[in-house]
Amino acid sequence: MKDTEDKITLFYKIPGNDFTRAGEASSNVKSKLKMMGVRPDIVRKVAIAMYEGEINMVIHASGGTIEVIISPEEIEMILKDQGPGIEDIELAMTAGYSTAPDNIRNLGFGAGMGLPNMKKYTDEMSVESQVGIGTTVTMKVKII
Amino acid sequence: MGEFFTSVHLEEDLCKGCINCIKRCPTQAIRVRNGKAVITKEFCIDCGECIRICPHHAKKASYDSPDVLNKFEYRVALPPPSLYGQFNNLEDVNIVLTALKKMGFDDVYEVSGAAELVSEMTRAYVANHRGKWPIISTACPTVVRLIQVRFPNLIDHLLPICAPVDLAASTARKKAMDKTGLPSEKIGVVFISPCPAKVTAVKAPIGIGHSEIDAVLAMKEVYPMLLPLMKKSVNDIEELGISGRIGIGWGSAGGEAGSLLTDNYLAADGIENVIRVLEDLEDQKFDQLEFIELNACSGGCVGGVLTVENPYVAKVKLKRLRKYLPVARTHLDGNQDNKVEGYWTDDVKYEPVFNLGKDMREGIANMTRVVELCEKFPGLDCGSCGAPTCKALAEDIVRGVAQEQDCIYILRDYIHRLSNELSKLDRKKE
Numbered sequence: 001m002k003d004t005e006d007k008i009t010l011f012y013k014i015p016g017n018d019f020t021r022a023g024e025a026s027s028n029v030k031s032k033l034k035m036m037g038v039r040p041d042i043v044r045k046v047a048i049a050m051y052e053g054e055i056n057m058v059i060h061a062s063g064g065t066i067e068v069i070i071s072p073e074e075i076e077m078i079l080k081d082q083g084p085g086i087e088d089i090e091l092a093m094t095a096g097y098s099t100a101p102d103n104i105r106n107l108g109f110g111a112g113m114g115l116p117n118m119k120k121y122t123d124e125m126s127v128e129s130q131v132g133i134g135t136t137v138t139m140k141v142k143i144i
Numbered sequence: 145m146g147e148f149f150t151s152v153h154l155e156e157d158l159c160k161g162c163i164n165c166i167k168r169c170p171t172q173a174i175r176v177r178n179g180k181a182v183i184t185k186e187f188c189i190d191c192g193e194c195i196r197i198c199p200h201h202a203k204k205a206s207y208d209s210p211d212v213l214n215k216f217e218y219r220v221a222l223p224p225p226s227l228y229g230q231f232n233n234l235e236d237v238n239i240v241l242t243a244l245k246k247m248g249f250d251d252v253y254e255v256s257g258a259a260e261l262v263s264e265m266t267r268a269y270v271a272n273h274r275g276k277w278p279i280i281s282t283a284c285p286t287v288v289r290l291i292q293v294r295f296p297n298l299i300d301h302l303l304p305i306c307a308p309v310d311l312a313a314s315t316a317r318k319k320a321m322d323k324t325g326l327p328s329e330k331i332g333v334v335f336i337s338p339c340p341a342k343v344t345a346v347k348a349p350i351g352i353g354h355s356e357i358d359a360v361l362a363m364k365e366v367y368p369m370l371l372p373l374m375k376k377s378v379n380d381i382e383e384l385g386i387s388g389r390i391g392i393g394w395g396s397a398g399g400e401a402g403s404l405l406t407d408n409y410l411a412a413d414g415i416e417n418v419i420r421v422l423e424d425l426e427d428q429k430f431d432q433l434e435f436i437e438l439n440a441c442s443g444g445c446v447g448g449v450l451t452v453e454n455p456y457v458a459k460v461k462l463k464r465l466r467k468y469l470p471v472a473r474t475h476l477d478g479n480q481d482n483k484v485e486g487y488w489t490d491d492v493k494y495e496p497v498f499n500l501g502k503d504m505r506e507g508i509a510n511m512t513r514v515v516e517l518c519e520k521f522p523g524l525d526c527g528s529c530g531a532p533t534c535k536a537l538a539e540d541i542v543r544g545v546a547q548e549q550d551c552i553y554i555l556r557d558y559i560h561r562l563s564n565e566l567s568k569l570d571r572k573k574e
Contacts, residue, residue: 037502
């Protein structure tokens, strides 16, 4: 963890094998953001976007890592996994499109709103993905 | 009274400085310092969990003594529905109400009657405010305070309608003034409370400028006074009850939500469960719901720390008592007055009491230190330092109210180092 004076980086390893722990990292970030005095509407955006990303990692990529870089100007989230990759990113961004397996859908996930919600709640988002290698999603929520 | 009032407090002589309460507190408001528990008032939400857990009964709730009745010329009791759940084989609430009059009250006004008005108002509010769904119940003051300090994004979902007890108080006062011609200050409106949070809600109300309640008695103190008087009341029962199934139902978890006549609600009770629901709600996991009822105590108001009966037994008793009652007996009379009065008058503002800094820059710097400190600590959350977790100790240090060597592991290392240095010095001398 390297931090300059007004920047803090939080790092999370997302375990892929335990679905019941999915969402813990975003919940931890949420409580830290509140304590740091981040504006409630920003906290909400970050919490929702990161939660969606975290769940995606667990469902599709058997885990990965999330880095959250917080400064007074913006909050950046970098989600990396070594999962199967996304074949057609544009299609994956379509509301309602889902490749989640049935057992996951039975838990109430897999509505096909993961990536669309991540885009909706952030100011910038980029998805880099290579089939068979993995996916990196970078999201930014601007404060100023 | 400082800026923050809480009813829960410590009886120092009884406190042994164990760590039961610091571990149980849902907002991490308690520390053990110099061998005694200390409550950080701005963090306390008056849930009463520490009162429940303290093996030495050192945590107390402040409330008024029954002598307070002598201060007033005309006294009205406000009994909540949870009170009825305390008694065995009670078939008629009028026995309890008549006994209250024998106890020294001139009149009684059932909080469950006012609850039926709140239910009616809530049904209308929920129907007219789709954009604010799910609407969150505000009858439990602990829940409202929790949201105010920890869930700023949910403030907008709060039901801006007075809690039944407050509506009961203003209605009862008006009724008493009309009946007696006495000025307001000579009338005592007295609530019989199942919990300390209601005491706080009277002294430091949220959503309304001031409370019409003059004094709060503890249910557990009124209970033994009522028992003999109830026996005496059996043969001359006065018809004082004004509530039906809906009103009585408010006494236990699910009753308030059930009164909305929709299935599209969630009801959670117990403070840890409430926090979990609020966390999920904040992440917008249930935007399809119309209403969310939350009670800090397990079982709802019958589970308050000032009650006598096991909350689940009390719930059964309430269910029996409701069985042959009409659905509701108190209704809005159609005149707008009632409705306007029942609404909150004040905005609820976010109070970020847990913030680590005065602004974000300071917050980030302090959080960086918290994270660094946490890496140094053993992560055992042993409580020996007086804080509930290593992270809480780190936050205390950053806030300037604790130091690193409060951690016994850090202290041990420090002493080791010190003794090594000393022995080196000794060797040099030789």
